[in-house]
Amino acid sequence: MLTSDALRVTIEIERFPELKRQHLEKESSAMIQAVSESTVVDRKLVERVVRRVVLSHLGMAPSSSSERTSRPSELVVSISARHVHLTDEHVEILFGKGHTLTPDKPLYQEGFYAAKETVMIVGPRRRMLPTVRILGPTRSYSQVELALTDAISLGIDAPVRHSGDIDGTPGCVLVGPAGAVELDRGVIRAARHVHMHVRDAERFGVQNGDTMHLRVRSPLCSVLFEDLLVRADDQSKLEVHIDTDEGNACNLDAATEVELLRPDRPCRCQQ
Numbered sequence: 001m002l003t004s005d006a007l008r009v010t011i012e013i014e015r016f017p018e019l020k021r022q023h024l025e026k027e028s029s030a031m032i033q034a035v036s037e038s039t040v041v042d043r044k045l046v047e048r049v050v051r052r053v054v055l056s057h058l059g060m061a062p063s064s065s066s067e068r069t070s071r072p073s074e075l076v077v078s079i080s081a082r083h084v085h086l087t088d089e090h091v092e093i094l095f096g097k098g099h100t101l102t103p104d105k106p107l108y109q110e111g112f113y114a115a116k117e118t119v120m121i122v123g124p125r126r127r128m129l130p131t132v133r134i135l136g137p138t139r140s141y142s143q144v145e146l147a148l149t150d151a152i153s154l155g156i157d158a159p160v161r162h163s164g165d166i167d168g169t170p171g172c173v174l175v176g177p178a179g180a181v182e183l184d185r186g187v188i189r190a191a192r193h194v195h196m197h198v199r200d201a202e203r204f205g206v207q208n209g210d211t212m213h214l215r216v217r218s219p220l221c222s223v224l225f226e227d228l229l230v231r232a233d234d235q236s237k238l239e240v241h242i243d244t245d246e247g248n249a250c251n252l253d254a255a256t257e258v259e260l261l262r263p264d265r266p267c268r269c270q271q
């Protein structure tokens with residue numbers, strides 16, 4: 001039975017042939033790189049395991065007729081693989097004077113994209129990740145987002161931080177075809193978070209800056225992720241961002257159900 005507090009969702013995983021093909025390729029091909037003494041599977045540079053979710057507000061008690069009739073949002077859980085955000089200035093240093101990023105694939109959130117450009121990330125003792133995707137558009141600061149496994153292979157002690165909170169974080173060297181940039185800070189493990197429209201936030205009974213739980217049900221591999229930061233505004237679509245380690249921990253590929261929960265109202269099975 002469902003509680004009135006949980007948005008129960010049923011995943012209908014769309015196994016896009018394209019994604020599957022890429023998946024097979026990345027597991028078997030030159031994408032597998034040996035870095036230092038450890039072998040690192042260089043997963044699709046911007047790997048987005050997009051799950052189409054049929055979300056139903058079972059048992060929710062809407063407080064207005066408009067809520068009652070509004071269509072529920074679709075929850076998407078995406079794995080955000082290691083990537084880099086750059087300033088305009090750094091794009092020019094790495095790729096040449098006057099260069100701007102070339103959008104390759106649009107991301108789920110409106111206006112954001114994976115660029116065609118990649119950079120090499122070099123850590124201490126010359127450990128490196130050869131081709132890390134850049135996400136656009138450019139920002140006012142450069143930032144490198146890694147999973148813990150990536151950070152270990154680079155030899156960088158990256159702290160868990162929310163995007164933009166980079167004071168006191170370690171740096172690295174970025175190398176592009178036209179030059180190199182030494183970042184004195186900006187290497188982080190991006191903290192898990194959920195983007196949503198303020199309408200979704202209202203429905204969940206949360207506000208921007210709150211935290212929620214994400215439950216992923218997966219055969220022999222279910223995980224309850226706590227501490228998802230709610231990032232609500234009037235533009236975002238409902239989407240959870242976790243990193244590759246987190247996606248692997250719950251075997252997201254095989255997940256049968258995902259659920260967003262308010263931490264103060266756990267699901268009924270725990271009451």
Ligand SMILES: [Zn+2]
Pocket residue numbers: 193195241
């Ligand atoms: Zn995000």
